[in-house]
Amino acid sequence: MDEKHDDIRGKIRGHDYRADISADLPFRKWLYSWLFDPKIEFNYQKDVENWIALLIVANLMALLFEQVPQIHDPNAHLFHIFDVFSVIVFSIEYLTRLYVAPEDEEFNDGNKKALPYFRYIKSPFAIVDFLSVAPFYLQAFLPIDLRMLRFLRLLRILKIFRVLIPAYQEFVATNKGRTFRQKMHALVFPSDFGGSLHGLFDTFIVVWVIISVVCVVLESVFSIEYILHIQFIIIDAMAVGVFTVEYCMRLYCCVEEPGFEHAVTGRFKQAKSSSSLIDFLAILPFFLEIFLHHLMDLRFLRVFRLMRLLKLTRYTGATSTLTKVIGRELPVLGASAFIMLLLVILTASLGYLFEHDAQPEKFDNIPQSIYWAVITLASVGYGDISPITTGGRIMTIFLALLGIGIFAIPAALLSSAFTDQLRIERETLTNALYEMLSDGVISEEEAEIINKEAKRLHLSEEDVNRLIDKARKERELKDDVSVLPLHKIAATSEHAIEHYRVLMSQIRMLGIMTDREKFELIAVKNSRLTPEELALWRQIQNHESSPSS
Amino acid sequence: MFLFGVVILTGWLGYEAYLEGHRTETTKESGEAWAKWLTVAGTERFNKDYSPSACAPTDSTSNTPHVWGECLKAITTASAELSNLINPFTQEPIAIVGGCDKDEHTTTGQMILQKALPTPPGSAIPFDVTLLSDSDVIDKKIQIHITICDGGDYPIKIAEVEF
Numbered sequence: 001m002d003e004k005h006d007d008i009r010g011k012i013r014g015h016d017y018r019a020d021i022s023a024d025l026p027f028r029k030w031l032y033s034w035l036f037d038p039k040i041e042f043n044y045q046k047d048v049e050n051w052i053a054l055l056i057v058a059n060l061m062a063l064l065f066e067q068v069p070q071i072h073d074p075n076a077h078l079f080h081i082f083d084v085f086s087v088i089v090f091s092i093e094y095l096t097r098l099y100v101a102p103e104d105e106e107f108n109d110g111n112k113k114a115l116p117y118f119r120y121i122k123s124p125f126a127i128v129d130f131l132s133v134a135p136f137y138l139q140a141f142l143p144i145d146l147r148m149l150r151f152l153r154l155l156r157i158l159k160i161f162r163v164l165i166p167a168y169q170e171f172v173a174t175n176k177g178r179t180f181r182q183k184m185h186a187l188v189f190p191s192d193f194g195g196s197l198h199g200l201f202d203t204f205i206v207v208w209v210i211i212s213v214v215c216v217v218l219e220s221v222f223s224i225e226y227i228l229h230i231q232f233i234i235i236d237a238m239a240v241g242v243f244t245v246e247y248c249m250r251l252y253c254c255v256e257e258p259g260f261e262h263a264v265t266g267r268f269k270q271a272k273s274s275s276s277l278i279d280f281l282a283i284l285p286f287f288l289e290i291f292l293h294h295l296m297d298l299r300f301l302r303v304f305r306l307m308r309l310l311k312l313t314r315y316t317g318a319t320s321t322l323t324k325v326i327g328r329e330l331p332v333l334g335a336s337a338f339i340m341l342l343l344v345i346l347t348a349s350l351g352y353l354f355e356h357d358a359q360p361e362k363f364d365n366i367p368q369s370i371y372w373a374v375i376t377l378a379s380v381g382y383g384d385i386s387p388i389t390t391g392g393r394i395m396t397i398f399l400a401l402l403g404i405g406i407f408a409i410p411a412a413l414l415s416s417a418f419t420d421q422l423r424i425e426r427e428t429l430t431n432a433l434y435e436m437l438s439d440g441v442i443s444e445e446e447a448e449i450i451n452k453e454a455k456r457l458h459l460s461e462e463d464v465n466r467l468i469d470k471a472r473k474e475r476e477l478k479d480d481v482s483v484l485p486l487h488k489i490a491a492t493s494e495h496a497i498e499h500y501r502v503l504m505s506q507i508r509m510l511g512i513m514t515d516r517e518k519f520e521l522i523a524v525k526n527s528r529l530t531p532e533e534l535a536l537w538r539q540i541q542n543h544e545s546s547p548s549s
Numbered sequence: 550m551f552l553f554g555v556v557i558l559t560g561w562l563g564y565e566a567y568l569e570g571h572r573t574e575t576t577k578e579s580g581e582a583w584a585k586w587l588t589v590a591g592t593e594r595f596n597k598d599y600s601p602s603a604c605a606p607t608d609s610t611s612n613t614p615h616v617w618g619e620c621l622k623a624i625t626t627a628s629a630e631l632s633n634l635i636n637p638f639t640q641e642p643i644a645i646v647g648g649c650d651k652d653e654h655t656t657t658g659q660m661i662l663q664k665a666l667p668t669p670p671g672s673a674i675p676f677d678v679t680l681l682s683d684s685d686v687i688d689k690k691i692q693i694h695i696t697i698c699d700g701g702d703y704p705i706k707i708a709e710v711e712f
Contacts, residue, residue, distance in 0.1 A: 226705070229577075233570035237563030241556070248555045290562050297651055299701055 019043040032103035035096065038166075049163050052093060057207065059086050059156050070227040083153075087136045090156070094129045125162050132156040167196035185256035188249050202315055205246060209311050212239035216305045236305070240286040243308070247279045275314050282308040317456050321425075325417040336409045340377075343406055347373035347399050354392035359385075377403030422457075426467065429453050433471035504540065511541040572637040573699040576658045579634040579643055580697040580707035583660065586624070586631055587693055591712040606688040618683025621645070638700065647680055649698035656698045665692040665709070687712070 019042040021033045066072045101107045101120035108116040135152035175183045186193035260266035285301035313319035348369035355363040362385045372385040436446045489495045523529040599605040601623035607614045636643045638658035646659040665676040695707040
């Protein structure tokens, strides 16, 4: 039983789980297993690749900013430090990969003639890695033109192919024989066919959203916008290009999604979904400004480019939780809003009543008093408008105290609703575990589902194991039918048979433990058992006939 | 084909946006050239025999004071550096205008020159900024604000120089 539980636990990993790699391994093997082995799950291989990819993107950004003399010239030393740091990191990566090459099956097939180090050095990825750092070392010995050096540093971008090519190969293999639209669907929408390339596509969009939003924010800083005006335009045009193509791709292949199959209505349904509307609003300001700027001033629309940040909601479960919570609590929130509205109108009216004569310029009419009412009830209290009459002040004391309670209601509602939602989601996971444990084991597919859900709910390994224990106990309790009422046992034939067997076993046990002769004597003498009952007893106890009969 | 068309369309629109931005950059560079020239002139025009003389302070022998209008004429005709500056939106020489006209879009790529006069001590604002008019006397140093009108006729402040 314990072995079974250990087996179940072995498959479940919380979001904080790390691979179990023995420290007794030879150092080179141990290092390869931790840092570069793609076959070992939960090691640092993906983290290393992600950090390297991030450094490559940072290098690309540095290269772009170097082209702007106003940025590069005063910060030349910082750019140099960053360049040196990047080269050091890339060099360490290159040397480490070279060192562990014999552990990689790709370079070590047991053939001693083909040296794994040499095979690694002449592999395409290693050549790219080498080219990304070589110009830096080369300039120490050879005078290289600065522009040429910068061009050579662009080669660092090629390092991204270390991540991209395996993902692409996996994608091609998974989608073999599928149509172009199905492949596009696998790339854009979450599905079983997307693989790592779908993850990279999502990351690509997220990176563009972040870059685009950072640019919009920086554009508002005059000194930065003045210098980087043209760069901001280029980045915005590229971002709009990426988002427009993504939007069209989603519309094109959404018909592969369940529920969106119809060519027209399916696409229309997709277009009016909240995520698609956000996608549309993210690109709309650019096109409106381009096409309509001759007719009207649409520069104010630029601020709506910040809506692109909402595109990130597609990639986080937090927004769906928030939507669920608000949707569930909408009637209560509506009631709370109604009370607040009532209170605001009442306060504004009383403020007007008490203060109009004393301060006609500040409490000129009720709509003007609403501003004061909201500021007072929400406990903000700017102080630009305040009551000066005794009646007004007394009323303000009561209303301010009332406002604290009334205005706190929505916050308290949302807070408790969030806690409830979390509990519901955990219970849902427990129920799923309960169903999965019906056969006593958790298959690889089930473990994968649990791991995904644990990651989404940010559950640690310990949390998941606790839920599994809870589900297992509930399952065991259900399996023990004897604790159920008889009518419930009778409702299920399997349970009825099991219960019958338990009863028979108990009767046999009774026969072994009690004095059978005395039992039968009393039963016959006092007519405590009917003849049928006595016959059955004897039959169960393997007695063809009693001594008295 | 549709996706290819989308890529082409967004690429073309992006290129158009880039060209528009590039034209604004060219206008900014023109403004910076003006700022550079005015800064240099501001340090040299009080020297003896400064050329163009219309931009130098009024000498004691002259009856009429030197004014900005004459200096401007001299700059845009005599100095090749400034006379060659072209408004990239109209492909005509850059004109000095009174302000950016967002409604009619008649001032795209043009330049605004304003003078900043210090206000008396205790004033709410340190400078009173008004348009530099042709009749303004240039015998003393003047604080000049240079602004250009971008592609959407929005003002972009280029520099504040002492002339």
